[in-house]
Amino acid sequence: MNTIHKTDEAIGFIPLPNDAGKPITVIGTDAIRDNFDEMCLQQAVNSRMAPGVTDVILNPDGHVGYGAPIGCVMVSPTHIYPGPVGVDIKCSMSLLQLDIPEDAILDKVTRRALINAIVERTPTGAGRGQRSVKKGRRVNSELGFLAVTEGATERVCDALGIPAEWADRCEDSTHRGHDGTYDALRSRLEFILDTGRVRNFGDKVGQLGSYGGGNHFGECEITRVVDRPSARETADVFGLKDGHVSFLSHCGSRGLGNLLAQGQFRDLEKKFRDWATPFPAGDKQLVYAPLGTPEADAYIDDMSIGANFATVNHLLINALVLEAFQEILPGCDGQLVYFISHNIAREEIVAGKKAWVHRKGATRAVPGGHFALAGTRFAETGHPILLPGNPRDGSVVMVAEGGAERTAWSVNHGAGRRLGRKNAARTLDQKSVDADFDASDILTNCRKYPIDEAPDAYKDFPEVLRSVEAAGLARQVARLQARFVIKD
Numbered sequence: 196m197n198t199i200h201k202t203d204e205a206i207g208f209i210p211l212p213n214d215a216g217k218p219i220t221v222i223g224t225d226a227i228r229d230n231f232d233e234m235c236l237q238q239a240v241n242s243r244m245a246p247g248v249t250d251v252i253l254n255p256d257g258h259v260g261y262g263a264p265i266g267c268v269m270v271s272p273t274h275i276y277p278g279p280v281g282v283d284i285k286c287s288m289s290l291l292q293l294d295i296p297e298d299a300i301l302d303k304v305t306r307r308a309l310i311n312a313i314v315e316r317t318p319t320g321a322g323r324g325q326r327s328v329k330k331g332r333r334v335n336s337e338l339g340f341l342a343v344t345e346g347a348t349e350r351v352c353d354a355l356g357i358p359a360e361w362a363d364r365c366e367d368s369t370h371r372g373h374d375g376t377y378d379a380l381r382s383r384l385e386f387i388l389d390t391g392r393v394r395n396f397g398d399k400v401g402q403l404g405s406y407g408g409g410n411h412f413g414e415c416e417i418t419r420v421v422d423r424p425s426a427r428e429t430a431d432v433f434g435l436k437d438g439h440v441s442f443l444s445h446c447g448s449r450g451l452g453n454l455l456a457q458g459q460f461r462d463l464e465k466k467f468r469d470w471a472t473p474f475p476a477g478d479k480q481l482v483y484a485p486l487g488t489p490e491a492d493a494y495i496d497d498m499s500i501g502a503n504f505a506t507v508n509h510l511l512i513n514a515l516v517l518e519a520f521q522e523i524l525p526g527c528d529g530q531l532v533y534f535i536s537h538n539i540a541r542e543e544i545v546a547g548k549k550a551w552v553h554r555k556g557a558t559r560a561v562p563g564g565h566f567a568l569a570g571t572r573f574a575e576t577g578h579p580i581l582l583p584g585n586p587r588d589g590s591v592v593m594v595a596e597g598g599a600e601r602t603a604w605s606v607n608h609g610a611g612r613r614l615g616r617k618n619a620a621r622t623l624d625q626k627s628v629d630a631d632f633d634a635s636d637i638l639t640n641c642r643k644y645p646i647d648e649a650p651d652a653y654k655d656f657p658e659v660l661r662s663v664e665a666a667g668l669a670r671q672v673a674r675l676q677a678r679f680v681i682k683d
């Protein structure tokens with residue numbers, strides 16, 4: 196049994212066996228802390244004890260994942276871990292702020308027309324791409340190659356009809372290879388295609404501009420800026436418009452990212468077996484590569500290719516969603532607020548030292564004045580943090596505070612699952628899930644809302660937010676109130 200020792204209202208720690216180093220930091224109020232399951236805590240301990248790991252933070256949305264818990268941060272100055280990035284490389288959130296007042300989408304007919312205009316451009320569902328929709332953008336292999344080896348550069352944005360200025364509203368608009376060059380990614384991708392590790396590349400890049408299935412979604416919101424002077428000022432810098440329509444998207448690197456990640460797990464597992472190296476805590480999901488080795492280089496390159504896919508995917512989705520709004524409500528305009536990942540490893544400075552920060556279902560949270568944002572449009576305020584909750588209880592935009600220093604400049608990535616998919620299907624009732632949506636006047640594109648995605652399958656979002664704020668990690672800038680949801 197692992198015990199969490201409480202130190203503050205919403206901060207606790209798990210000591211390591213034999214006090215073997217810095218304890219695991221746990222964020223959460225009593226209600227959250229008492230409900231982590233033992234397996235999740237054990238995964239946090241396994242991750243913390245794994246080679247080269249110097250810090251692990253478990254966030255209030257934490258729950259069991261593969262190897263490392265979903266909802267954790269893992270820091271290593273010497274090793275890279277593919278597991279804590281996961282199979283959906285650079286799964287991310289993006290928010291588009293429109294200049295449409297909320298009254299314009301009050302009636303259901305307009306909202307239904309918007310849903311149709313959006314799904315005609317951005318397909319949902321496993322394996323589906325731009326070719327399966329009427330008004331999509333065709334992306335050929337050549338343009339696809341460029342997009343995944345350099346991300347949202349000016350020429351890629353131009354070719355796809357993405358406003359080039361959206362690139363500076365991205366946590367990272369481009370990812371380079373292990374040696375800091377795009378060339379590394381080009382030769383790696385050529386190798387991947389030549390050796391048949393990724394087949395049907397044309398179909399894979401044809402998925403740029405699509406949501407995919409499962410937990411991914413597009414959601415129309417009303418932006419409600421928090422009534423606090425500092426929140427209003429920050430909202431202005433972010434480009435948030437109080438009482439106006441916005442659109443929140445959640446998805447990642449689709450089939451390409453998945454293939455790249457699976458290939459890496461296979462390669463590394465095989466190497467561990469060949470070398471008779473034990474998996475950390477006996478868990479093959481915690482395979483790793485020491486930085487500077489060919490294995491680490493190959494992983495960083497594959498992760499970057501997947502990450503570039505996810506970046507261009509999100510920006511294209513936002514361009515298509517804006518186009519859909521303009522079809523239904525002519526004359527309207529929109530602006531990307533931010534695009535930020537919750538499944539990625541980044542090289543950052545933590546406690547004065549260079550380290551790879553793996554965010555597994557966690558979001559970067561850097562406050563204003565921090566050197567990491569110097570020269571960006573968010574240097575003074577801190578960057579926007581986009582946190583989905585659930586359609587019924589809403590989602591939020593936050594901004595980091597100084598307290599995030601103790602969590603390697605990170606917060607959670609949402610509410611986090613309370614019930615596994617099977618458990619949700621067994622215990623929740625379809626009729627009351629659908630009635631919940633009707634009662635909140637939230638439309639969806641689904642005939643029946645997927646029961647394993649129901650709001651009650653997730654943790655209590657207000658309690659999660661209380662945890663983040665009480666721990667001094669971040670504050671709310673705006674709430675997002677759902678008006679319709681697009682899910683597979």
Ligand code: 5GP
Binds near residue numbers: 586
């Ligand atoms: P992930 O699936 O990436 O682990 O988690 C994303 C987070 O999104 C979940 O923890 C949950 O809080 C949130 N979420 C899941 N489905 C929806 C949805 O349809 N709408 C909103 N606003 N949030 C959602």
Ligand code: MN
Binds near residue numbers: 283287411
């Ligand atoms: Mn994902």
Ligand code: MN
Binds near residue numbers: 446
């Ligand atoms: Mn995700």
